[in-house]
Amino acid sequence: MPSPPSLSFDEFSPPSPAAWKEKIQTDLGGRNPDAFLEWESIDGISLTPFLHRADLDEVAHAAPDPEAPPLTDPSALVNDWRIRQNLDAPDPDAARALAMAAVNSGCTDLGLVLGPPNQRRLDGRAGLRSVLAEIPADTPLHLDRGPAAVLGALVLQQEHDTAPASIAYDPVAALATGALGDAARAFDLAVDLLSSVPDTTRSLSVDLRPYHNAGASAVQELAYGLSALSETLHRYTERGVALGPLLPRLQCHIAVSTSYFVEIAKLRALRLLVPQVLDAYAETASVNVSVAASDLFVQAETSRRTATVLDPLVNMLRHTTEAMAAVLGKCDVLSVRPHDDCRRPPDRFGTRIARNVQLILQHEAHFDIVDDPAAGAYYLETATDRLARRAWSQFQTLEDNGGMLSALRDGRVQSTIADVRDERRRAVDDRDRVLVGTNHYPSADEDIFPSKNIFSRNNGNRTPLQWDASALNTLRNALEESPTLSALVHRLSATGEAEIAPLPSVRVGVGIEDMRRRTDRYASERGTPPLVLLAPLGPPGARSARASFARNFLGVAGFEIHSPLKFDAPEAVAERIGALSPEIVVLCSADAEYPSLTATLRSALADHDDSPLLLVVGDPAEMEDEVPADTFIHQDSPLRATLEALQDRLGLPKIDD
Numbered sequence: 001m002p003s004p005p006s007l008s009f010d011e012f013s014p015p016s017p018a019a020w021k022e023k024i025q026t027d028l029g030g031r032n033p034d035a036f037l038e039w040e041s042i043d044g045i046s047l048t049p050f051l052h053r054a055d056l057d058e059v060a061h062a063a064p065d066p067e068a069p070p071l072t073d074p075s076a077l078v079n080d081w082r083i084r085q086n087l088d089a090p091d092p093d094a095a096r097a098l099a100m101a102a103v104n105s106g107c108t109d110l111g112l113v114l115g116p117p118n119q120r121r122l123d124g125r126a127g128l129r130s131v132l133a134e135i136p137a138d139t140p141l142h143l144d145r146g147p148a149a150v151l152g153a154l155v156l157q158q159e160h161d162t163a164p165a166s167i168a169y170d171p172v173a174a175l176a177t178g179a180l181g182d183a184a185r186a187f188d189l190a191v192d193l194l195s196s197v198p199d200t201t202r203s204l205s206v207d208l209r210p211y212h213n214a215g216a217s218a219v220q221e222l223a224y225g226l227s228a229l230s231e232t233l234h235r236y237t238e239r240g241v242a243l244g245p246l247l248p249r250l251q252c253h254i255a256v257s258t259s260y261f262v263e264i265a266k267l268r269a270l271r272l273l274v275p276q277v278l279d280a281y282a283e284t285a286s287v288n289v290s291v292a293a294s295d296l297f298v299q300a301e302t303s304r305r306t307a308t309v310l311d312p313l314v315n316m317l318r319h320t321t322e323a324m325a326a327v328l329g330k331c332d333v334l335s336v337r338p339h340d341d342c343r344r345p346p347d348r349f350g351t352r353i354a355r356n357v358q359l360i361l362q363h364e365a366h367f368d369i370v371d372d373p374a375a376g377a378y379y380l381e382t383a384t385d386r387l388a389r390r391a392w393s394q395f396q397t398l399e400d401n402g403g404m405l406s407a408l409r410d411g412r413v414q415s416t417i418a419d420v421r422d423e424r425r426r427a428v429d430d431r432d433r434v435l436v437g438t439n440h441y442p443s444a445d446e447d448i449f450p451s452k453n454i455f456s457r458n459n460g461n462r463t464p465l466q467w468d469a470s471a472l473n474t475l476r477n478a479l480e481e482s483p484t485l486s487a488l489v490h491r492l493s494a495t496g497e498a499e500i501a502p503l504p505s506v507r508v509g510v511g512i513e514d515m516r517r518r519t520d521r522y523a524s525e526r527g528t529p530p531l532v533l534l535a536p537l538g539p540p541g542a543r544s545a546r547a548s549f550a551r552n553f554l555g556v557a558g559f560e561i562h563s564p565l566k567f568d569a570p571e572a573v574a575e576r577i578g579a580l581s582p583e584i585v586v587l588c589s590a591d592a593e594y595p596s597l598t599a600t601l602r603s604a605l606a607d608h609d610d611s612p613l614l615l616v617v618g619d620p621a622e623m624e625d626e627v628p629a630d631t632f633i634h635q636d637s638p639l640r641a642t643l644e645a646l647q648d649r650l651g652l653p654k655i656d657d
Helices: 017-027 033-037 053-058 092-103 125-134 147-159 171-177 183-196 209-213 218-238 244-249 260-284 314-328 348-363 378-400 404-409 412-429 471-481 485-493 510-526 540-555 570-580 591-604 639-650
Strands: 082-086 109-113 141-144 204-207 250-256 298-302 333-335 531-536 560-562 584-588 613-617 631-633
Touching: 017 033, 053 378, 082 348, 092 109, 092 125, 092 348, 125 147, 141 147, 147 183, 147 471, 147 485, 171 183, 171 204, 171 209, 171 218, 171 404, 183 218, 183 471, 204 218, 204 244, 209 218, 209 250, 218 250, 218 260, 218 378, 218 404, 218 412, 244 250, 250 260, 250 314, 260 298, 260 314, 260 378, 298 314, 314 333, 314 348, 404 412, 412 510, 412 639, 471 485, 510 639, 531 540, 531 570, 540 560, 540 584, 540 613, 540 631, 540 639, 570 591, 584 591, 591 613, 613 639, 631 639
Parallel strands: 082 109, 082 333, 109 141, 204 250, 250 298, 298 333, 531 560, 531 584, 584 613, 613 631
Antiparallel strands: none
């Protein structure tokens, strides 16, 4: 048998960028690919989906040597991120059970979530002591978040004689979220914390999550995080803290959303930019310190912003996408949120699924085998470069105009984030952006809102703390006086003049959820939701497609939908109306059929005492004759506004609480 011919790519000449673009333009029927395919992201970058090797020549960070991938340690051979599970439980018994299940099932790290914004706290030192007693001594423990994490560290020292692996306290983030009101005390506490915990504890934090949760773009998250770091280093320098010993204790906390490639690029850009800020301060302080991108310690968590109360099982898929982006973006520690944590306290099922997402990425998807697989990818490297450049430009503008605290005090940060947040929510409300199970493909019969106040809120004593010379001593003394951590956290937030309007923490789907809640509240009081009768009439193709559209569109509001396969005539629709007494009837047919169908149906309903609202599926601007309908729904209808208008016309009470 003859041996197969040898193959060599040397005989093929590589296509030039011009030849490649010409071929794409031909395949697009002569349209300009730059105008046709370019995508403008709400996160602040615009890229064409076709790139060439030559495009990397403009990317400064892309390493020309394939043996030394950019942004990573050249000696690293695998992607060995650590799997963190948060003990984000409302009581010690639940937290203790979650901790034991986590450490026995593949988690390497544990996190204690002790304070705002989610209000799920382990209250009381005795309860916290009982949880800590069950955690193996060699398990890295991360304390989260804000001033409550500092309180947890003090309790840990007193009750467990253990140093946490990290303490997520960023003074700028604490001020931005309203957890603290006095800027001087916020930074005093950070400096005192550094001197009270071992050097092995990562206690210098840059927390980008408040900006993410408020709705910021990826560029804004990076720029505000850099400016917060700059502000913190400046305050440390003012207080005589040496920069050199600080750097090994630095960590960045970042949330990762579902914009897959943008989020990968965001983590990579963070590694590029933070060392530049550190190098600038090292030069100013005449400290011989060099920080490589691979030295940065990054803790990532899946996004709260994208999670939905409606159809929460879909959150498993969202969090998987986010976890993949975090891993490919080279996080060091990753926490995956339970899929239903915006509905109820975490339980064994939710935490097991969240944990297994990471275990599958490691053991079945083999994301751990290759270190930095994104290195050299034209699209990702270019996206990283674009994000880094724009974020650095915004950071410089912030610094030129007084820095992060100045921008927070005068509302510039809040205002610019609000613009992006409003656009995100508008896109969801108008269904320009799809949230499966929330504003598209709804699950109409699930039990969604067992209670609005899912988690208990023990606000405790609001009396402000009286600070002494040491911020940390103030907290130690307060711990002796206060029965619960939550009460002390609340006293912290009441301390000092509120100089900064706090950033909100908002999920993008909450407007649709509130609308659905309105229907569910009405249904629970009345016994049944508003009834919609679909009336497919006329040509099979048009009636079927439009009935499917109407079922999906109106189902988002939680209406009960009766959906026959077809009707032969408007008189048959009128007969069914008499039997069912629906509040809404939806004609589903071809545009040309509507004038006669609506007139005939109106005539057939003339003797009915309670005539339902008549909706027509189609755009009236595209209909040649006037159609006497109450409302039209079509692809360009603003989803939430249209459905809320229907709720108003049906007399559904609004929910103000």
